[in-house]
Amino acid sequence: MTNLIVDGVSKVYKKKTALHPCSFEANEGTCVVLCGGNGAGKSTLLQIIAGILDPSSGKTSINEQEIKYAREKYLEEIGFMPDDFHAQEMMTVEEFLRFYGSLRKVKSERINEVMRLIGLEGKKGELVKSLSKGMRQRLLFGQSILARPMVLLLDEPTNGLDPYWVNQFVTILKEIKKNGTIIVFSTHMMDVAAETGDTVLFMKQGKVIQTIQHENNVEETTMKLLKLHRQ
Numbered sequence: 001m002t003n004l005i006v007d008g009v010s011k012v013y014k015k016k017t018a019l020h021p022c023s024f025e026a027n028e029g030t031c032v033v034l035c036g037g038n039g040a041g042k043s044t045l046l047q048i049i050a051g052i053l054d055p056s057s058g059k060t061s062i063n064e065q066e067i068k069y070a071r072e073k074y075l076e077e078i079g080f081m082p083d084d085f086h087a088q089e090m091m092t093v094e095e096f097l098r099f100y101g102s103l104r105k106v107k108s109e110r111i112n113e114v115m116r117l118i119g120l121e122g123k124k125g126e127l128v129k130s131l132s133k134g135m136r137q138r139l140l141f142g143q144s145i146l147a148r149p150m151v152l153l154l155d156e157p158t159n160g161l162d163p164y165w166v167n168q169f170v171t172i173l174k175e176i177k178k179n180g181t182i183i184v185f186s187t188h189m190m191d192v193a194a195e196t197g198d199t200v201l202f203m204k205q206g207k208v209i210q211t212i213q214h215e216n217n218v219e220e221t222t223m224k225l226l227k228l229h230r231q
């Protein structure tokens with residue numbers, strides 16, 4: 001059974017603490033959502049789990065493989081969607097997916113399947129730089145799921161999506177969860193958090209101030225989260 005353990009990870013930049021020690025566990029087929037206002041520490045935590053940032057303390061492991069001792073094995077299990085593009089603006093949509101697919105030996109059929117799933121088949125010859133914000137988000141999301149990772153990490157995947165694609169995104173996540181993947185993602189959309197999260201971690205100033213175990217009442221969870229935002 002796949003299992004992700006985040007054990008006391010923190011991040012300090014010079015004198016600033018971006019993330020206080022944070023711990024949680026997630027099992028196969030479950031979703032942990034990170035909520036909280038700007039600067040709460042969500043991206044920092046995701047980047048540490050993704051192996052992009054080194055924590056100042058603590059450790060993360062997937063199936064008992066700790067990143068520090070089995071980096072390659074650990075990273076093989078991860079799909080990561082960053083919050084924006086960094087360098088691939090001059091690739092076409094198809095080139096972008098094929099490039100990332102080749103890094104993980106993804107078959108051509110899977111690349112076409114993902115292109116259809118994210119609704120960008122008709123845009124496959126267009127340059128990334130010419131895409132709208134929502135289309136870019138869909139492409140970044142597509143890249144993260146290409147290799148059907150065991151652990152899927154998504155930084156603000158709903159940013160810029162129109163209501164149709166927010167809905168599609170929720171449907172796709174539920175399917176991915178059914179296949180056993182562990183999902184951890186951040187969002188400012190409380191209803192999406194309540195709809196998809198088995199656990200919601202509400203963060204403020206680098207600390208998890210509340211952990212909500214979602215028990216199928218989407219409205220109640222949404223209201224709880226909105227209340228926390230107002231505090």
Ligand SMILES: Nc1ncnc2c1ncn2[C@@H]1O[C@H](COP(=O)(O)OP(=O)(O)OP(=O)(O)O)[C@@H](O)[C@H]1O
Binds near residue numbers: 016019041042043
């Ligand atoms: N490279 C860095 N150097 C110094 N401080 C940083 C650095 N990166 C992030 N921070 C600080 O760490 C804190 C947490 O930032 P983070 O990006 O993790 O928040 P977030 O919850 O993802 O916010 P948002 O919702 O705005 O994306 C912020 O106060 C931010 O200014």
